[in-house]
Amino acid sequence: MAADDCFGGEPGQAVDLALWGKERGLDGARYPLLHHCLDTAAAALVLWREYLSPGMRANLAAALTDPAAPDKDRAGRTIAFWAGLHDLGKLTHSFQSQAKGVDLSGYPPEPDGGEARPHATVSGHWLAVALKTLGYGTGHRDPAPLVAQLLSGHHGRFAEHPTIHATDPLASLGFAPGPWEEQRQALLETVFAALDRPGQPDALPAPEATVICGLVILADWLVSQRGFVLARLADTAGADGPPSPAAHFAASLQRVPRLLDEAGLRPITVAPATFAESFPFITTPNGLQRSLAEHLPALCGQGGLVLVTAPMGEGKTEAALHAADLLGAATGRPGRYLALPTMATADQMYGRLKEYANARAEPAPPGRPSTLALLHAMAWLNPEYVPDHELQVSTVLSSSGPGSADRFAATDWLLGPKRGLLASWSVGTVDQALMAALRAKHTMLRLFGLAQKVVIVDEAHAVDPYMQVLLERLLHWLGRLGVPVVLLSATLHHRTANSLVKAYLSGCPGKKWRRSDPAPVTALSYPGWLHAAPSRVVTTSGELEPGPIPATEREPLTVELAGVPVRNGRADRIGVLKARLAGLVEQGGCAAVVCTTVADSQATVDALAEWFAGLGARAPELRLLHARFPNQQRTAITEEITGRFGKNGPAKGLRPGLPGQPRGYVLVATQVVEQSLDLDLDLLITDIAPISLLLQRAGRCWRHQHLGTVTRPAWADRPRMVVLVPEKASAAGREDAEDGAFPMGWRAVYPVSLLKRTRAMLRRRGTDPVRIPEDVQALVDDVYDDETLAADVEADVAADDVARLGAEMALRTLAKNVVVPEPRDMGRDLIGMTKFEIDLSEHLLATRFGAGSVRVLCCYVDTRGGRWLDRGCGAQPLPEVGEEKDGSFSRKQLRAVMAQTIPVRADSWYGQALPEGNRPPDAWAESFHLRDLVLLPHRVNPDGSVEPAELGGRSWLLDPLKGLVVEK
Incomplete structure (x- = not known):
C-alpha cells in the first residue's frame, strides 16, 4: 500500500473540535486539541523570531536549509509546523476516553491505536510514516524518522524508533483506516497549511534535532498555562461559531508575545564597549585584563573557547565578563551562564552579575522585562533573588523592597522546575550546566537553554575525575553547537587544561580528531590566557605578548609546616594554634583555621573556646563556618565574614585591629572558604591538602594588600600560611599504630598520595617562600609530574599513586556510562540522550559521584508534644498544613521550613523506612520542596535543655554555635 493510501480522510477533512487537548484545571471545560496544537505552533514561531539568539537562529537555519544561503523564514516555519504536531498522539480512543463526558460513539477503538503507549510516543510513531504524505523522504536521507523522534521527546524522554513494515507501515504500528486516522491526517494537513506548507527540510542533523526538541518543549509549556488556555476559551465564548484554524492561529500569534513578557524570557543585551567603558571603577x-582586551577582539570572530589562568584576586571575573561580551557579539549570543562551584559562591556572584547587568544592559522596551536567574536548589530562599513578599506571574518587583522596580527580577514562571536556564542571563552552580551532559529527563531542554548563551565556568579546576568527564562531554556539545565558552582557574594542571580544550575543539564541526593529532595545550602561561578557535587553531597570550604578563605585585607567601599529634585518628591542633595565634591575642588581627572535616572544625572551636575563656577582655572573637549549619544561619555567617574581611570591610571600620576594634578574630572553617569568597586574612592556618587547594586557600591571605586600605597588626609582617601535618605523639612514651598517620577523615576527603606528595614538596622547599604568580603553575604541575618526589616520601607512595589512579579511572568509567553520547556517535537516533545503554542505579545519575545528600530539618518538641521550628517552642510552629486556599503551602511557610534545613550525606539509613518520628507530616507529601525532608526532633525539657535526636545509630544535636553535631 502506498503511503498516500494509508489514510481514510479526504483532503481538507475538518478536525473535530470535540476532541480535547487540555482539560485539567479548566473548571470543567475542555480545550480542543487542534487549538492547542495551533497555539504551540504559534508559540514556536514567536520564539523563533523573538526569543532565539541570532546565532542559534542562523545555525539552525543553516542546518535545515541551504548552508550557503540559509532561509531563516522557512526554517522557522518548519520548526513551528513540527511543534504543532507534538500532541497529535492524543487522537486515540485510549487518550480521549480519559475525560468524562466525551462522546466517542463515532470513534471506535483501533486494534492497537495508542493503547498502552504514552501519547508522545504515539505522536512519534505515527509521524514517522505520515510525514511522507507531505513529501518527506524524497531525499537521500529521510528526515521524517528524526522529526518524529524529536517530537516523541516533548515530555522529556525520546522514544525508540518504531519497527515499520514496508508493506503496510501504519498497520504495523497499530493504526487502522477509520475515523481516528481521518482526524490525525486532518490535523496534520491543517497545521501544515497554517504554517504556509513549509515542505521538507534539506537536512536534519541529530544535534540540531535535540535542541529543536527543547524549543518545542518551551513552546508547549508556555501555551499550556492555565491562564492562557482560559483566555483563549473566553475568546470564543458567545461567538457565532468557532474561528477558522487560520484565524485561531493568527490570534495566537498576537497573544503569545505577552507570554514571553510574563515569563521574563526577553533577552538581555549589552552594547559593544571597551574594557574601560565596561568597568569604569577599574582605573x-x-x-591580564589589558592583554585580553587588546588581543581577543581579533581572534573571536567565530567564537571559540577562552581559558584564563591567573592567581586569586587578579580580576578574572571582570576579564571573563569582557571576554563573554566580545564572544557573544561575534557569535550572536547575548545570553550568559556563569557556573560556580557552590551555592554560596553562586549567591555572591549573582549580586555581582546583577550590578554588571544594571550598568551595561541596554534598556528593554516598556513591558518587556528580562530575568537574571539564580540557579541552584535553594535559590528561591535568597531574598535578593526572590523577595520576601509574594510574587505573582507577570509581576516584576525589586528584591530590595516591595513596590520598587527591578528590571531583572525573578518571575514565578522561571522559578518553576527546569526553567531557569531558559532565562537570558543566569548564574548558578556548575551542576546546573553539567546536567545537560547527563542521560536524564529534559536534557534536551537544558542544552537548548545553554545553546543560547556564552557559558562561563569559574574555578574550572574544582572538579573531581567524575565531574571532569561530564564537563568534557558538555564542552564537546557546546563546541558542536557553536556556543562560546570561557573557563577560569587559579590552579589548573596543564593536562586537565589540555583535556578540556581538546573536548571543546573535537566537538566543533570539521574533521574528526585523531589520536595522532598534537595536543592543543602542552603548557600554560601563568598568568595568561589562550583562545581555541573552531578551526582548531590555539593562540596563547605568550605568543602575543613580548614578555610575561605582569601581575599584581604580591608579597611572597611564607609557608610553614607544623606537626600536630594524631591520637585515636584525630589531629590535636590546640598546641600549634596557641603558639601561632599568640600575636593575634595580644595585638588583634584576623586569622582562619581551615579543617578538613566538619567534626574537626567543631572540635577545634571547642578547644579554642576553652582557651579564650581564660583570656578575659583579650579573648578574640570566634566564629565557625561549615556546611552543616541551617541554611539561614550559614548565609548570615557568610555575610558577616565577607562584610568584615571583604573589600569594603576596612571602609566600614569592621576589620579587627583597626581603632576601636582591638580584639582579634578567629574564623574556624572547612573547605567552604577556599573558593570564590572575597576574604583578606592576616594569617591562614590549614590542614594539609593537595597543593592546588592550599594555593586556593592562600588566596584569602593578604588578598587586598595591593589596595592599600588594610591596616595590619605588627605581628602580621608578611603573608603566612601554616600547614598542619601529622606527626607521631611522644608525650606518653608509647607508640600508637595510628600516630603519625593521616587521620581517616583526611584520607576520606583527599587521596593520600597527593597529601604525601604535597608534604614532600613543601618540605623540599624548606624556608623558600612561594612567589605568586611565578611559582604557582610549577607547583600545581609538579605535585603530579615530578617523579623525584617519590624519593622524598614514604616507600608506599607508589602503591598510593596506583590506588589513586585506579580510583580516578573507576570514576571516569562510571561517568562515561551516564553522559550523553558524542554528537558524531548519535547517527540518526536520539535515544541515547535520555536512555541508558546499561542498567544503572538512579543514585549514579548525579553530577558529583558519591555526593548524594538529603536535607534534614531539626525541629523541637515541647512537653505537650507540639512541634516547633524555634528552640524556644513558642515563635514558629512547624507548619503541618498549608495556609493557601487550595490547601497548599505558601511561599512564606516553605521559606520558614527550608531556611532551617541542613544538607547531610545520604547514609545507610537513608532510603530505608524512616521511624515515624522522623517522617514529615502527611500534608508535606504534596509539596515538591518538603516531601523528602527528614525530621530530627529535639525534645525540649521543662528546664529548657534540649535532647538530641536519634536516627541511624547516631545522635544529632543542633548546637546554636557549632551547627549540627553528629556522633555515633
Missing part, C-alpha cells in the same frame, strides 16, 4: 586594567 588601570591589570596585565
Whole structure:
C-alpha cells in the first residue's frame, strides 16, 4: 500500500473540535486539541523570531536549509509546523476516553491505536510514516524518522524508533483506516497549511534535532498555562461559531508575545564597549585584563573557547565578563551562564552579575522585562533573588523592597522546575550546566537553554575525575553547537587544561580528531590566557605578548609546616594554634583555621573556646563556618565574614585591629572558604591538602594588600600560611599504630598520595617562600609530574599513586556510562540522550559521584508534644498544613521550613523506612520542596535543655554555635 493510501480522510477533512487537548484545571471545560496544537505552533514561531539568539537562529537555519544561503523564514516555519504536531498522539480512543463526558460513539477503538503507549510516543510513531504524505523522504536521507523522534521527546524522554513494515507501515504500528486516522491526517494537513506548507527540510542533523526538541518543549509549556488556555476559551465564548484554524492561529500569534513578557524570557543585551567603558571603577586594567582586551577582539570572530589562568584576586571575573561580551557579539549570543562551584559562591556572584547587568544592559522596551536567574536548589530562599513578599506571574518587583522596580527580577514562571536556564542571563552552580551532559529527563531542554548563551565556568579546576568527564562531554556539545565558552582557574594542571580544550575543539564541526593529532595545550602561561578557535587553531597570550604578563605585585607567601599529634585518628591542633595565634591575642588581627572535616572544625572551636575563656577582655572573637549549619544561619555567617574581611570591610571600620576594634578574630572553617569568597586574612592556618587547594586557600591571605586600605597588626609582617601535618605523639612514651598517620577523615576527603606528595614538596622547599604568580603553575604541575618526589616520601607512595589512579579511572568509567553520547556517535537516533545503554542505579545519575545528600530539618518538641521550628517552642510552629486556599503551602511557610534545613550525606539509613518520628507530616507529601525532608526532633525539657535526636545509630544535636553535631 502506498503511503498516500494509508489514510481514510479526504483532503481538507475538518478536525473535530470535540476532541480535547487540555482539560485539567479548566473548571470543567475542555480545550480542543487542534487549538492547542495551533497555539504551540504559534508559540514556536514567536520564539523563533523573538526569543532565539541570532546565532542559534542562523545555525539552525543553516542546518535545515541551504548552508550557503540559509532561509531563516522557512526554517522557522518548519520548526513551528513540527511543534504543532507534538500532541497529535492524543487522537486515540485510549487518550480521549480519559475525560468524562466525551462522546466517542463515532470513534471506535483501533486494534492497537495508542493503547498502552504514552501519547508522545504515539505522536512519534505515527509521524514517522505520515510525514511522507507531505513529501518527506524524497531525499537521500529521510528526515521524517528524526522529526518524529524529536517530537516523541516533548515530555522529556525520546522514544525508540518504531519497527515499520514496508508493506503496510501504519498497520504495523497499530493504526487502522477509520475515523481516528481521518482526524490525525486532518490535523496534520491543517497545521501544515497554517504554517504556509513549509515542505521538507534539506537536512536534519541529530544535534540540531535535540535542541529543536527543547524549543518545542518551551513552546508547549508556555501555551499550556492555565491562564492562557482560559483566555483563549473566553475568546470564543458567545461567538457565532468557532474561528477558522487560520484565524485561531493568527490570534495566537498576537497573544503569545505577552507570554514571553510574563515569563521574563526577553533577552538581555549589552552594547559593544571597551574594557574601560565596561568597568569604569577599574582605573588601570591589570596585565591580564589589558592583554585580553587588546588581543581577543581579533581572534573571536567565530567564537571559540577562552581559558584564563591567573592567581586569586587578579580580576578574572571582570576579564571573563569582557571576554563573554566580545564572544557573544561575534557569535550572536547575548545570553550568559556563569557556573560556580557552590551555592554560596553562586549567591555572591549573582549580586555581582546583577550590578554588571544594571550598568551595561541596554534598556528593554516598556513591558518587556528580562530575568537574571539564580540557579541552584535553594535559590528561591535568597531574598535578593526572590523577595520576601509574594510574587505573582507577570509581576516584576525589586528584591530590595516591595513596590520598587527591578528590571531583572525573578518571575514565578522561571522559578518553576527546569526553567531557569531558559532565562537570558543566569548564574548558578556548575551542576546546573553539567546536567545537560547527563542521560536524564529534559536534557534536551537544558542544552537548548545553554545553546543560547556564552557559558562561563569559574574555578574550572574544582572538579573531581567524575565531574571532569561530564564537563568534557558538555564542552564537546557546546563546541558542536557553536556556543562560546570561557573557563577560569587559579590552579589548573596543564593536562586537565589540555583535556578540556581538546573536548571543546573535537566537538566543533570539521574533521574528526585523531589520536595522532598534537595536543592543543602542552603548557600554560601563568598568568595568561589562550583562545581555541573552531578551526582548531590555539593562540596563547605568550605568543602575543613580548614578555610575561605582569601581575599584581604580591608579597611572597611564607609557608610553614607544623606537626600536630594524631591520637585515636584525630589531629590535636590546640598546641600549634596557641603558639601561632599568640600575636593575634595580644595585638588583634584576623586569622582562619581551615579543617578538613566538619567534626574537626567543631572540635577545634571547642578547644579554642576553652582557651579564650581564660583570656578575659583579650579573648578574640570566634566564629565557625561549615556546611552543616541551617541554611539561614550559614548565609548570615557568610555575610558577616565577607562584610568584615571583604573589600569594603576596612571602609566600614569592621576589620579587627583597626581603632576601636582591638580584639582579634578567629574564623574556624572547612573547605567552604577556599573558593570564590572575597576574604583578606592576616594569617591562614590549614590542614594539609593537595597543593592546588592550599594555593586556593592562600588566596584569602593578604588578598587586598595591593589596595592599600588594610591596616595590619605588627605581628602580621608578611603573608603566612601554616600547614598542619601529622606527626607521631611522644608525650606518653608509647607508640600508637595510628600516630603519625593521616587521620581517616583526611584520607576520606583527599587521596593520600597527593597529601604525601604535597608534604614532600613543601618540605623540599624548606624556608623558600612561594612567589605568586611565578611559582604557582610549577607547583600545581609538579605535585603530579615530578617523579623525584617519590624519593622524598614514604616507600608506599607508589602503591598510593596506583590506588589513586585506579580510583580516578573507576570514576571516569562510571561517568562515561551516564553522559550523553558524542554528537558524531548519535547517527540518526536520539535515544541515547535520555536512555541508558546499561542498567544503572538512579543514585549514579548525579553530577558529583558519591555526593548524594538529603536535607534534614531539626525541629523541637515541647512537653505537650507540639512541634516547633524555634528552640524556644513558642515563635514558629512547624507548619503541618498549608495556609493557601487550595490547601497548599505558601511561599512564606516553605521559606520558614527550608531556611532551617541542613544538607547531610545520604547514609545507610537513608532510603530505608524512616521511624515515624522522623517522617514529615502527611500534608508535606504534596509539596515538591518538603516531601523528602527528614525530621530530627529535639525534645525540649521543662528546664529548657534540649535532647538530641536519634536516627541511624547516631545522635544529632543542633548546637546554636557549632551547627549540627553528629556522633555515633
